[in-house]
Amino acid sequence: MTATLTEPVANAPARSVSVARGYRFELIKLLSQWRVRVLVVACWLAPAVFIAVVSQQASLPVDTLFGRWMHATGWAGPLVLLGFSGSWALPLLTSLVAGDVFASEDRLGTWRHLLVAVRSPRRIFLSKALSSLTVILVLVIGLVVSSTLSGILVVGSRELIGLDGHVLSPGDAAGRVMLAWLCALAPTLALAAIGLLGSVALGRSPMGLLLPAVVALAMQIVQQLPIPVAFRYALPGYAFISWNGLFTAPTQRGPLLIGTAVSLVWAILATGLAYFLFVRRDFTNPVHDGSGRRAVTAGLLPLVVLLLVSTAVLAPIAGVGSGIDQDKVQRSVATSFAHLYRLQTKQLNRAAVTEAQLQSSAECTKGGDQVAAKGPGNDWRCVVTWHLPGVEAAGSAIYQIDINPLGRYVADGDGPKEVNGFFLVRTPSGDEPNPLWQFDGNIELLPAK
Incomplete structure (x- = not known):
């Protein structure tokens, strides 16, 4: 009787772990890392400390957008932080989270154990992508909540001066500040997708971890050059800047919509490329460092093509000059x-x-x-x-x-x-x-x- 009962169990097909269980497992793994915990604490506390310190100083960061109004209204603080985050903080956060979510398994040599447990490369990719996105959202929410609450408590909810000199009521300023941060999520997703792509394509190489930050820095440098407007708008990093148009009357919706759409297209394509490379990689090699040829042909080349196509599509709309006359x-x-x-x-x-x-x-x-x-x-x-x-x-x-x-x-x-x-x-x-x-x-x- 014992043999009869155990034989079907031994021959039962192995089931893949559900995406929900894999997601919880990957989220716990990320949150157990000390650097991620440090990032969470920093994003929820550092903005409040910064605004509290600036409010006690006589000098203001007038070289930063809305910096000259930080003593006048609490709604200027979140915008100053948004300008800094788009240039430095958000690229760094996406590098440390999304840029390492796959490469860490290569460094530890745990791919075979994970595959035995989950039994589905597709579900592994989805679980890791969703968990890294969740952590990034928690970090961004921390930046928003900390900077907003500290600005209101320290300075007060007062009128904000827009970029064309018109006065925004506290309620209007609050809505536009929240919308500006929401629009900044699009380029953040694009950098996170680039981080996933680098983490998959470059294996244990440290370049995969640095890729989002390097790409963001390169886009910042290019944006400061006298390039055609169409090429400027075709870069996903422009959405970190286009939110400025929310604070004019009438609102400059065109650049904002273009920047957001371009960033989302980059996010979708980079994530798709990362998935394509991941499900076709060789998991039997314990020292996998990525395939240089495949990283170029299936990773870099499609993004370059996307940039050129986007520029060509936007050229009739945005023009090829500087846009300043x-x-x-x-x-x-x-x-x-x-x-x-x-x-x-x-x-x-x-x-x-x-x-x-x-x-x-x-x-x-x-x-x-x-x-x-x-x-x-x-x-x-x-x-x-x-x-x-x-x-x-x-x-x-x-x-x-x-x-x-x-x-x-x-x-x-x-x-x-x-x-x-x-x-x-x-x-x-x-x-x-x-x-x-x-x-x-x-x-x-x-x-x-």
């Missing part, structure tokens, strides 16, 4: 000045005036008469004029403009001193920052409609 600069500077002039008028308790009454305009040149008034550079000069009701003479102010290749600019007041010559203005309630002394702006690089 005289008309755009003049219109942006005049609009920002009008909004900020009204803010200064309110500070000084002067009679209220509307943008329509001001009729502000700007005349901008670049490098004098020897250089065409287009393209990025720190040699732009604008003379802004405006009119006040009941005053015949027009007012004028001078600004030195520094525009980077991404369309972001800093306007530095150069007189008259009563308007933009000093950092502070004397108000009935005391000295306050002068909104016209120096301000940030953003030029949409897509052709004007």
Whole structure:
């Protein structure tokens, strides 16, 4: 009877472990690593410490977008952190999590044990991909929650000045801040997918771990070069920048939608390539270091083709120039000045005036008469004029403009001193920052409609 009972069990086909069980197992493995635990603690605490420290200092990170408003509103802190995270923190996080999720098995030589336990390379890939994505989302949520709560508690939920000088109510600012971080998830997913691809294709090589950070750094360098707008938009890293358009009126939706769509396409393709390489790899080799030829032909080459195809598709939409011309600069500077002039008028308790009454305009040149008034550079000069009701003479102010290749600019007041010559203005309630002394702006690089 014993033989009769045990024989069917011995001959029963082995079942693959479910994706849910594999996912839990891989998630526990990731969270048990000391470096992942350190990252979780850092992402949930470091932003709060940073904002608390900055709030106690007299100087502000004015060279960072929205940095000059960190003492004025708590909604500036999450945006300052988002700018830093898109350049450095998020690429590093994706490298340490997604870039090592497969390579760690190669270093430890545990692939055969894992295959015996799970019995399905496809489910192993899905479990590892989902667990790494979960950890990355936890890290990003920590950055958002920590920076937002600390900003509100330390500074307060107050109005935020947009990139064209218009005032955002606390509720509107909150919605746009959350949307900006949500849009940043798309390029984060693209870098995570590149990390998965590198971890699969390069095996135990440390380059697989560094690949997302290296790719992100390379894209940052390229974005600072005078490249065509179509090529700039075709890079997935542009979505880390395109959220700037959320803080203008009207919202610059075109770059944001293009950047998000491109990033998601990169994420899907890189993940698909990683899956293709993983299910076809040789798991019997205990010292597998990846196949250099396959990594190039099935990993790198399709991404290069995607970049070229995306550039060709976007060229009719975005154009092949820099996207920065005289008309755009003049219109942006005049609009920002009008909004900020009204803010200064309110500070000084002067009679209220509307943008329509001001009729502000700007005349901008670049490098004098020897250089065409287009393209990025720190040699732009604008003379802004405006009119006040009941005053015949027009007012004028001078600004030195520094525009980077991404369309972001800093306007530095150069007189008259009563308007933009000093950092502070004397108000009935005391000295306050002068909104016209120096301000940030953003030029949409897509052709004007």
